[in-house]
Amino acid sequence: MxxxxxxxxxxxxxxxxxxxxxxxxxxxxxxxxxxxxxxxxxxxxxxxxxxxxxxxxxxxxxxxxxxxxxxxxxxxxxxxxxxxxxxxxxxxxxxxxxxxxxxxxxxxxxxxxxxxxxxxxxxxxxxxxxxxxxxxxxxxxxxxxxxxxxxxxKIIRTPLDPDITYSDDPLRMLRAIRFATQLNFQIEQQSLDAIGRNATRIEIISRERIIDEINKILMADQPSKGFALLHKTGLLPLIFPELVALQGIEEIEGQRHKDNFWHTLEVVDNIAKTTDNLWLRWAALLHDIGKAPTKRFDKKVGWTFHAHEFVGSKMVYKLFKRMKMPLNEHLKFVQKMVLMSSRPIVLATDVTDSAVRRLVFDAGDHVDDLMTLCEADITTKNPKKVKRYRDNFRKVREKIVEVEERDHIRNFQPPVSGEEIMRTFGLKPSREIGIIKEAIKEAILEGDIPNEYEAAKNYMLKKGKEIGLEVKNQQ
The missing domain is CATH 3.30.460.10 (Beta Polymerase, domain 2)
Structure with missing residues (x-):
């Protein structure tokens, strides 16, 4: 019929x-x-x-x-x-x-x-x-x-022999995984097995085409499904070895660390519930990539990942460049999110004004995105811990609003310019100008002076005197 x-x-x-x-x-x-x-x-x-x-x-x-x-x-x-x-x-x-x-x-x-x-x-x-x-x-x-x-x-299946379909056009392997992720379908077993057999054929596909499909997977309601399939079929090591390196749990002297690969996929799913910002989702995917190269075991403290945020931010650049992704403000945004990904977590245990001012100063307009990323990073299955972490982050968000309304730190511009410092002390461009500007900034961030012109000018005069400068032109 x-x-x-x-x-x-x-x-x-x-x-x-x-x-x-x-x-x-x-x-x-x-x-x-x-x-x-x-x-x-x-x-x-x-x-x-x-x-x-x-x-x-x-x-x-x-x-x-x-x-x-x-x-x-x-x-x-x-x-x-x-x-x-x-x-x-x-x-x-x-x-x-x-x-x-x-x-x-x-x-x-x-x-x-x-x-x-x-x-x-x-x-x-x-x-x-x-x-x-x-x-x-x-x-x-x-x-x-x-x-x-x-x-x-709800099945993804090829019309003809899947080995021929995928070998002819290997991009179809990524498309199969993308459709399965977007539509919440299953890839038919024969077809899934064929992707595994033909995975290395992906090497003839341009990186731009690959990233186009990865972006669509990332923008799905549950991106982890796609990345789990990429991993299962052997495509992920060929595209993002940095992510695969996160997989596995080691145990030494009874101490274990979590599997950072599967944790990462949970974080991506969490953030997908709260934002459609593609680049923030990329930040969630890459926020822990520095943990594989920085993993160490210390008998006194157990497993450590010292400076993994800094190392990870450098890895983001290499990954973007290798995959021919945009080396522009999107890259800088993802790098900043990765670099700062642990800051609110540390801050949440002791929410001081000065620490919040520094967070807002460093994150600028992206402080809300950073908080969203950190909230997505809560993957513990312990309900009491989840509640405690969320309560702490809520306090940080409240403190950010309070400090920002009072101190106007976001997109900070020093109340006293370098030109005014030069006129006041009769200086030409020199190291002393930088010293005074940095001192004013630190005083504001620490809360020693308000973020206002008169207070900053008086502090400039005080600091100038401390380093042996004489006032030549006080307006």
Missing amino acids: KKQFPNALKDPIFRVISRAASKLDLETYVIGGYVRDYLLNRGESKDIDVVAVGSGIDLANKVSKLLPGKPKVVIYKTYGTAMLKSAGIELEFVGARKESYSEDSRNPSVEYGSLEDDQNRRDFTINALALSLNESDYGNLLDPFNGFEDLQK
Whole structure:
């Protein structure tokens, strides 16, 4: 019995495409993510893939002529595709094709084919589902691989032999894990085993493509599922050996440390509940990577990870550079979060004004993100400890608000400028200016003087006298 879903095609754009296809005498179908997401009730996607048995470019041009304003068609001749935007919807048109691959590239040789050829080349059965836009069977579901059943069973499965599918285009291994994570599906066992067998093929994929998939895994509701699958299949050591190095528990003289790998995944899941900030989620993923190289056993104190935050922040730069991630403010943000990740934890046991001022001074506008990261770092299963930690962090947050309202430390600018110090003491650029500026800053952070001009100016005069300077021009 044929399955029909005409309501999936109620947007007027589909009738326009159907009419254009009829004029060109082209079989035409909506395929892929739009169909999948509609059947999963994930809402109607604004990205629509249209496949024509013939020229997708010709169809795009015809659709454009039938639409109000004749939207511009962007053509990619190399791939035989065309795109246009209309009423907030992005349409991609492609001719049905069959593909063949060489061993050293994921870019296939392409030739025109049938709809069946096109469905055969799709990565997963749930992405091979197509809805007809043809007048004779408008809204019919074409499902040669039982993708509809896989949707209902929540299974990720390849249409053809998974070893061939993953070897041909190894990016599909990451896509399988990403879809399983995003949709909370299971990867069929044969397919999962094939990912393990073909893991090393990931080396032919560009790092930018890899990171694009990792970002999508990180932005899922429960990212740990994806990273656990990456680990299980052997992909993680090839992408992020720094994370794998955290795994394991050692015991010496009856003293053990926690498994920092699985702890990290818990932290990422925790932070995913509270923020959609991709880079804060990256900070959660990388906050402990310095623990593997700094792990030591001391007979007096047990396991230590001295300076792991500093070492980790340096490792963040190397990882970003290796994976061709942005070496800009996003990198600096993640580095700062990793470097400061333990500060609020230490502070929570003794919430002094001066310590909070220093925290706000160092974290600046990111102090709230830092607190969010530290709260996510609570992974103990002891309810009493959880309550104590949360209460402590609540006190820190309250103290941050109180100190900030009173002392205005965030984005601190010294009340007395270097130019005023030079005029006052008749100095040229010199070491003494830095000494006085640093002394004023320290006095404010310690609470010895308020963060106000008159107090800072008087302190400048006092400090200048201490280091043997004479006032030349007191305004």
